[in-house]
Amino acid sequence: xxxxxxxxxxxxxxxxxxxxxxxxxxxxxxxxPTVTDTYALQNARVVQAPGQVLESATVVVRDGVIDAVGPDxxxxxxxxxxxxxxxxxxxxxxDGLSHAxxxxxxxxxxxxxxxxxxxxxxxxxxxxxSVRPFLSPDESALQSLRKAGxxxxxxxxxxxxxxxxxxxVFYGGETANDMVLEAGPTLFAQLQTADGYVYPATGMAVIxxxxxxxxxxxxxxQLEAAYERDPTGRPQPPQDPQHSALFPVLDGEQPLAFYxxxxxxxxxxxxxxxxxxxxxxxAGLGESHELAGALQAVDAPLFLTLDLPEEPTxxxxxxxxxxxxxxxxxxxxNPDLQVPSHETVAEEExxxxxxxxxxxxxxxxxxxxxxxxxxxxxxxxxEADPGDVxxxxxxxxxxxxxxxxxxxxxxTRPAAQLGLDDRLGTVxxxxxxxxxxxxxxxxxxxxxxxHVFVDGRLYDYSADGSDEGDVSGDVSAVLxxxxxxxxxxxxxxxxxxxxxxxxxxxxxxxxxxxxxxQPLQSVSFDGTTLSFTVDSPQGGSVSVxxxxxxxxxDGSASTSGGSFPISGERTSGPNATQK
Numbered sequence: 001x002x003x004x005x006x007x008x009x010x011x012x013x014x015x016x017x018x019x020x021x022x023x024x025x026x027x028x029x030x031x032x033p034t035v036t037d038t039y040a041l042q043n044a045r046v047v048q049a050p051g052q053v054l055e056s057a058t059v060v061v062r063d064g065v066i067d068a069v070g071p072d073x074x075x076x077x078x079x080x081x082x083x084x085x086x087x088x089x090x091x092x093x094x095d096g097l098s099h100a101x102x103x104x105x106x107x108x109x110x111x112x113x114x115x116x117x118x119x120x121x122x123x124x125x126x127x128x129x130s131v132r133p134f135l136s137p138d139e140s141a142l143q144s145l146r147k148a149g150x151x152x153x154x155x156x157x158x159x160x161x162x163x164x165x166x167x168x169v170f171y172g173g174e175t176a177n178d179m180v181l182e183a184g185p186t187l188f189a190q191l192q193t194a195d196g197y198v199y200p201a202t203g204m205a206v207i208x209x210x211x212x213x214x215x216x217x218x219x220x221x222q223l224e225a226a227y228e229r230d231p232t233g234r235p236q237p238p239q240d241p242q243h244s245a246l247f248p249v250l251d252g253e254q255p256l257a258f259y260x261x262x263x264x265x266x267x268x269x270x271x272x273x274x275x276x277x278x279x280x281x282x283a284g285l286g287e288s289h290e291l292a293g294a295l296q297a298v299d300a301p302l303f304l305t306l307d308l309p310e311e312p313t314x315x316x317x318x319x320x321x322x323x324x325x326x327x328x329x330x331x332x333x334n335p336d337l338q339v340p341s342h343e344t345v346a347e348e349e350x351x352x353x354x355x356x357x358x359x360x361x362x363x364x365x366x367x368x369x370x371x372x373x374x375x376x377x378x379x380x381x382x383e384a385d386p387g388d389v390x391x392x393x394x395x396x397x398x399x400x401x402x403x404x405x406x407x408x409x410x411x412t413r414p415a416a417q418l419g420l421d422d423r424l425g426t427v428x429x430x431x432x433x434x435x436x437x438x439x440x441x442x443x444x445x446x447x448x449x450x451h452v453f454v455d456g457r458l459y460d461y462s463a464d465g466s467d468e469g470d471v472s473g474d475v476s477a478v479l480x481x482x483x484x485x486x487x488x489x490x491x492x493x494x495x496x497x498x499x500x501x502x503x504x505x506x507x508x509x510x511x512x513x514x515x516x517x518q519p520l521q522s523v524s525f526d527g528t529t530l531s532f533t534v535d536s537p538q539g540g541s542v543s544v545x546x547x548x549x550x551x552x553x554d555g556s557a558s559t560s561g562g563s564f565p566i567s568g569e570r571t572s573g574p575n576a577t578q579k
Contacts, residue, residue: 066431089437095152130165160194164187256280483495486557
C-alpha cells in the first residue's frame with residue numbers, strides 16, 4: 001500500500017500508526033486496515049449559510065464531499081457517527097490571502113554588480129514562480145489556522161514586489177499536491193522594495209517598475225501576436241519568463257492580488273489600477289476606513305486584515321485609558337496643544353497617547369466602516385497571529401460589524417470573490433466537505449472548535465484542552481522513562497514514553513520507534529491510573545490510559561477508530577528497578 005492509498009483511509013487506526021511510525025515510512029508499503037472515510041454528524045445545529053440554519057440535522061460526508069444534509073438524512077451503514085446534538089456545523093472558513101503552508105528557502109546573500117539594473121530575482125520580479133513547490137502541510141501557521149476553523153486559503157509565495165503566482169490551497173493534506181485545489185488564480189503583488197540598495201529601493205520606485213514591466217509586457221505581447229500572424233521579414237520577438245508571466249494579466253484572465261495596509265499605499269495601487277486597467281484583488285486594507293469612498297468605485301474583491309493593533313498599556317490620565325476601546329479619547333485629545341517648555345512635555349505625551357488611541361479606534365472600526373459603506377469583503381490572515389484571529393473577530397463585532405456579516409466574510413463572500421462558490425462556502429450536498437464544528441456559536445468567547453473537515457479529511461480537536469491534567473497520586477510512581485509495546489493488527493510497535501514534572505503537574509514526550517517525538521498533553525495520575533493525550537501528525541489525537549503497578553503498566557491507546565492494547569516497563573526513574 002503506497003502513500004497515495006493512505007489518503008483513502010479513515011482517521012482512527014491510521015492516526016495511531018502514523019503517530020508511532022517515522023514520517024518517512026509513510027511512503028513505504030505498509031498494510032493498514034480500511035477505516036471508513038464516511039462520516040455522519042448527527043442532530044447538529046447546521047448553519048448552512050449566514051441566516052440559514054437547520055436546528056437539528058445530520059450532515060453526511062463521503063469521499064471528500066458533502067453527501068447529504070437535513071433532518072431526515074440517512075446515516076450510511078459504514079459511517080463513523082459523531083453525536084453532534086450539542087454541536088454547531090459551519091462551512092469551512094476561507095482565507096482571502098495568506099502565506100499559510102508556505103516554507104520559502106533561505107535566501108543567499110549575493111552581491112549585485114549593478115544595483116541600478118539588477119537581475120529580476122534580485123529586484124523581486126518573480127511572477128513566473130508558483131507557490132506550489134513551497135507548500136508544506138506541516139507548516140505551523142497552517143496547522144494553527146486550521147485549528148481556528150480555516151480550511152482553504154488563497155495562498156501566495158513570499159518575496160518582494162512580484163513574488164509569484166498563488167493557488168487555492170486546502171489547509172490540510174499529506175503532500176503539496178494534495179493541498180492544491182486550483183493553481184494560479186492570481187499573481188501576488190505588493191509595494192515591497194528590493195533588499196539592500198538594489199532598485200527598486202522606494203515605494204515610488206516599485207510603482208515605476210511595475211508600470212514599466214506592464215507596458216513592456218504589452219509591447220512584447222503585441223510583437224508576438226504580429227509575428228504569429230506573419231513572421232515574414234520580422235525578427236523573432238524578445239521573450240523572457242517574467243514578462244510572459246504577465247500576459248494572462250493583460251488578457252484580463254489573472255488579477256494582480258495586491259496586499260497593502262497603509263492608506264498611502266492603497267491610494268498608489270488604486271491610481272496604478274486606474275492607469276493600467278488590470279484586474280485587481282485588494283487585501284490588507286487596514287487603513288481603508290480613510291478611503292471607503294474610493295473603494296466603492298473599484299470593482300475588485302476585498303479582503304480585510306484580521307490583524308489588529310495591540311492595546312497600549314500606558315494610562316492617558318483623566319477618566320480614560322488608551323487600553324479602553326469603549327471610551328472616547330477624541331473627547332480629551334487637543335489637536336491645537338502647544339508645548340511652551342519642558343515642564344509641559346508630559347502633557348504633550350498624554351495628548352499623543354490620546355491621538356494614538358483615536359487612530360487605533362478607527363482601525364478597530366474599519367470592518368464596520370466598510371460594511372456601513374456597502375462594501376462586501378472577506379478576511380485575510382496575512383500578518384495576523386492565528387491565536388488572535390477569533391478574539392479580533394469578536395472585537396470587530398463589538399465595534400459594530402454585524403455577526404452575520406462576519407460569518408459571511410469567512411464563508412460565502414470569499415467563496416464568491418475567489419470564484420469557488422460552486423464548490424465551497426455553504427453546507428450543501430454536493431460541495432467539498434470543508435466544515436467547522438464547534439460546541440457553540442463560533443463568535444462566543446468560550447466556544448471551542450471540536451472538529452474540522454478539510455476535503456473530507458477529519459481533524460479531531462475534541463480532546464484538546466478539555467482536561468489540563470489532574471495529579472492526585474504520588475508522581476514518583478510514574479516519573480522516568482518507560483518502554484512501551486503497542487499491539488496492532490500489523491503486529492507490535494514499540495517506543496518510549498518519558499514522564500516529567502512534580503506534584504503541581506506532569507508533562508513529557510511520546511517517542512516513536514525511530515525517535516519521532518510528540519509532547520504529552522493533559523497528563524493525569526491518581527495513584528493508579530496514568531492518562532494522557534498525544535497529537536497525531538495528521539491531525540486529531542490519541543488518548544492513552546494505563547494502570548501502573550510498580551515498574552509496569554497495562555492499558556489502551558484509543559483513537560476515533562478504536563482502542564488497542566498498550567503495555568510498558570519503566571527503564572529509568574526514581575523508583576525504577578535496576579535491570
